[in-house]
Amino acid sequence: MQKRLIVNPSLLEIMVLRLCHQLIENHGDFSDSVILGLQPRGKFVAQRIQRTLSTILGKQVPTGYLDTTFHRDDFRRRETPLTANATKVDFLIEGKKVILVDDVLYTGRSVRAALDAMIAYGRPASVELLVLIDRVYTRQLPIQAMYVGRHVNSLQSQRVLVEWKEQQAPEDNIWLITKNEE
Amino acid sequence: MQELSVRHLLGIKDITPQDIQLIFETADNFKDVLNRPIKKVPSLRDITIANVFFENSTRTRLSFELAEKRLSADVINFSSSSSSVKKGETLLDTVNNILAMKVDMIVMRHSSPGAPHFLSNHIQANIVNAGDGTHEHPTQALLDSFSIRERLGEVAGKKVVIIGDILHSRVALSNIFALQKLGAEVMVCGPTTLLPKHIRQLGVKVETDVRRALQWCDVANVLRIQLERMQMKYFPSLREYTLYYGINKAMLDSLDKEITLMHPGPINRGVELSSDAADSHHSIILNQVENGVAIRMAVLFLLAQKQ
Numbered sequence: 001m002q003k004r005l006i007v008n009p010s011l012l013e014i015m016v017l018r019l020c021h022q023l024i025e026n027h028g029d030f031s032d033s034v035i036l037g038l039q040p041r042g043k044f045v046a047q048r049i050q051r052t053l054s055t056i057l058g059k060q061v062p063t064g065y066l067d068t069t070f071h072r073d074d075f076r077r078r079e080t081p082l083t084a085n086a087t088k089v090d091f092l093i094e095g096k097k098v099i100l101v102d103d104v105l106y107t108g109r110s111v112r113a114a115l116d117a118m119i120a121y122g123r124p125a126s127v128e129l130l131v132l133i134d135r136v137y138t139r140q141l142p143i144q145a146m147y148v149g150r151h152v153n154s155l156q157s158q159r160v161l162v163e164w165k166e167q168q169a170p171e172d173n174i175w176l177i178t179k180n181e182e
Numbered sequence: 183m184q185e186l187s188v189r190h191l192l193g194i195k196d197i198t199p200q201d202i203q204l205i206f207e208t209a210d211n212f213k214d215v216l217n218r219p220i221k222k223v224p225s226l227r228d229i230t231i232a233n234v235f236f237e238n239s240t241r242t243r244l245s246f247e248l249a250e251k252r253l254s255a256d257v258i259n260f261s262s263s264s265s266s267v268k269k270g271e272t273l274l275d276t277v278n279n280i281l282a283m284k285v286d287m288i289v290m291r292h293s294s295p296g297a298p299h300f301l302s303n304h305i306q307a308n309i310v311n312a313g314d315g316t317h318e319h320p321t322q323a324l325l326d327s328f329s330i331r332e333r334l335g336e337v338a339g340k341k342v343v344i345i346g347d348i349l350h351s352r353v354a355l356s357n358i359f360a361l362q363k364l365g366a367e368v369m370v371c372g373p374t375t376l377l378p379k380h381i382r383q384l385g386v387k388v389e390t391d392v393r394r395a396l397q398w399c400d401v402a403n404v405l406r407i408q409l410e411r412m413q414m415k416y417f418p419s420l421r422e423y424t425l426y427y428g429i430n431k432a433m434l435d436s437l438d439k440e441i442t443l444m445h446p447g448p449i450n451r452g453v454e455l456s457s458d459a460a461d462s463h464h465s466i467i468l469n470q471v472e473n474g475v476a477i478r479m480a481v482l483f484l485l486a487q488k489q
Contacts, residue, residue: 067211070223070253070483081185081487084211120220 007174015149020052022147030061033097038114039067039085042102044164064089068113094122103162105131108143133160189488190302190309193318194359208480226255231287232280236262241447242312246289249478308485316350322446323356325477329470333442338365343395345371346405346454349378353446371395375416392427403444404454430456434464
């Protein structure tokens with residue numbers, strides 16, 4: 001297995017800061033906007049975005065976590081079983097501008113499931129997608145992110161791993177992992 | 183990624199403590215789904231489930247049906263009273279005919295102990311036991327423990343007494359297995375005629391004085407006297423049973439601690455439980471019913487991944 005560092009801690013910090021400023025361009029003071037992190041890993045990105053926004057704006061943007069397990073289309077079709085995570089959405093999304101947040105955009109199927117899961121909480125005014133890494137040319141559905149940290153050209157056999165200090169990693173890093181041919 | 187260790191839920195005896203924890207964690211998430219404005223998820227939209235009930239039921243059947251519909255499964259219902267079973271068809275033939283209509287899962291209640299186990303040796307579909315005679319009723323035990331966990335924080339270390347007709351109760355047996363697997367202490371209490379002869383071998387305490395049992399416990403799970411399963415007299419009269427084993431509010435108030443009262447339903451008010459006790463703040467009877475749907479959703483969801 002080969003592990004190549006594609007984003008180091010300082011780059012990641014700059015990336016998050018840039019994404020926050022892009023969000024502010026479109027959402028102003030966030031009076032009608034909410035952030036939804038996709039479980040399990042988008043949660044950490046959402047927390048980081050919320051924290052950075054609060055230092056810039058001086059206010060807490062409502063942030064929730066959305067679990068898509070029960071809405072996935074690969075249930076019973078995948079090798080490994082699905083395990084559900086907690087959903088925490090303490091606010092109404094009816095009429096709000098929702099920003100969905102995930103770490104890696106790959107096939108687009110998680111995002112499709114998230115759109116379905118989100119509708120159970122009301123009808124948002126608009127939905128946007130923010131991801132740290134967009135794996136280009138791998139999409140299986142017509143889904144694109146509005147805000148992208150970095151575009152990465154990768155093979156299907158490769159995997160992108162985002163590590164956070166909150167997950168007991170030594171530091172924040174993004175890796176491209178290549179499995180060796182057997 | 184976790185999954186259940188079994189393909190069928192036939193009884194609590196066959197599953198591991200890890201299985202129970204996984205079911206509880208999944209049920210937590212489904213409970214959350216049930217509190218949303220839209221209480222439905224599409225997980226089982228490509229699955230057909232047959233509810234095959236050879237014995238009467240209200241709660242369990244409604245609860246299973248609702249759980250299946252909340253998961254978007256297609257549901258067919260079958261009850262023996264209005265079917266060809268009356269014309270002499272065997273259990274296996276009946277079920278094979280249902281399966282020929284491309285059914286993926288069977289939820290079955292039967293009056294013979296072991297009926298779902300027999301079926302699991304002959305068919306491919308996943309089977310959920312919704313009660314087999316006097317043997318097991320696994321989903322009831324799961325929702326009982328889940329309700330204790332919800333009320334008291336955890337099940338481990340708690341003292342639970344099961345009071346009443348232990349001899350004819352599948353709920354009692356499944357509850358004993360589930361509570362022990364989760365680390366609770368279990369006592370059974372009732373007239374000696376309604377306690378199975380070798381019950382001590384399961385590692386439970388036995389008590390015949392209901393007052394002493396209530397004083398000992400944190401949770402009392404009260405069972406119904408199953409007159410329909412009794413071929414002979416086990417006690418002189420219902421009135422006498424109520425006098426010695428009935429629980430009322432005054433009795434609960436006289437204890438020097440707060441206990442939690444449960445009942446799997448249907449309640450015979452005024453027999454095993456007085457109305458003032460059943461409707462008191464001690465009782466979590468309706469929470470049990472509410473949790474039943476979430477627990478059954480979790481069981482069906484997890485079993486569907488084992489096909």
